[in-house]
């Protein structure tokens with residue numbers, strides 16, 4: 001059974017025995033927020049990331065989730081995307097399409113992916129414009145306390161350097177406040193060209209989940225969650241800056257990723 005507790009300001013922490021337990025808990029949680037959001041405003045606006053997260057969501061295409069989820073009400077976005085062709089193996093869109101979206105009944109017009117034929121700068125601007133239109137038409141809710149969209153659920157992975165979305169340690173993208181989507185041409189992790197949601201958008205969501213697995217993430221998890229006696233600049237650890245202002249934050253991890261947490 002998962003070891004679960006709530007930290008006074010870092011949200012709820014769930015340390016799972018193994019990957020199977022984690023993936024079942026994660027898809028249960030997604031199904032729960034999907035149902036609640038559809039009941040509340042008729043749609044579920046979910047934001048995906050790339051990386052290991054997608055395989056941990058694999059149970060969504062299996063019974064009972066494939067049948068109980070109201071896929072037609074899903075609107076799908078990405079917290080970050082690599083600026084490569086949609087058919088490229090580095091594409092976060094391709095990863096989700098091949099392993100999840102092509103296997104369930106999400107309307108193609110509800111899948112909000114980037115334009116892969118333009119520069120990173122243009123792709124970021126177009127992506128933000130598309131989201132602004134969806135906020136204007138109220139498909140995506142607006143935040144009550146910021147000039148940002150309020151997504152129902154943002155799912156983030158975390159790198160061993162503590163990056164979330166494509167917000168990397170000490171990168172200028174971390175301090176962008178006025179844009180919803182920004183771009184990078186110098187990502188420390190390949191490929192170099194990416195677009196990413198900015199922190200104000202992530203922190204305006206109704207629910208944010210960070211998923212981390214494996215021992216290589218243990219140090220970053222410790223620095224992102226535990227109370228540290230003497231803190232370095234938090235810009236060196238993007239995951240520590242995830243702090244929804246009016247929403248819930250949950251950390252899903254396996255035992256190796258949670259192994260350096262004070263409580264564990």
Ligand SMILES: O=C1O[C@H](COP(=O)(O)O)[C@@H](O)[C@H](O)[C@H]1O
Nearest residue numbers: 049050051052053157158159165
């Ligand atoms: O490059 C990226 O990495 C992160 C973390 O990936 P993981 O494989 O270590 O889980 C991912 O969340 C992000 O979307 C992706 O573009």
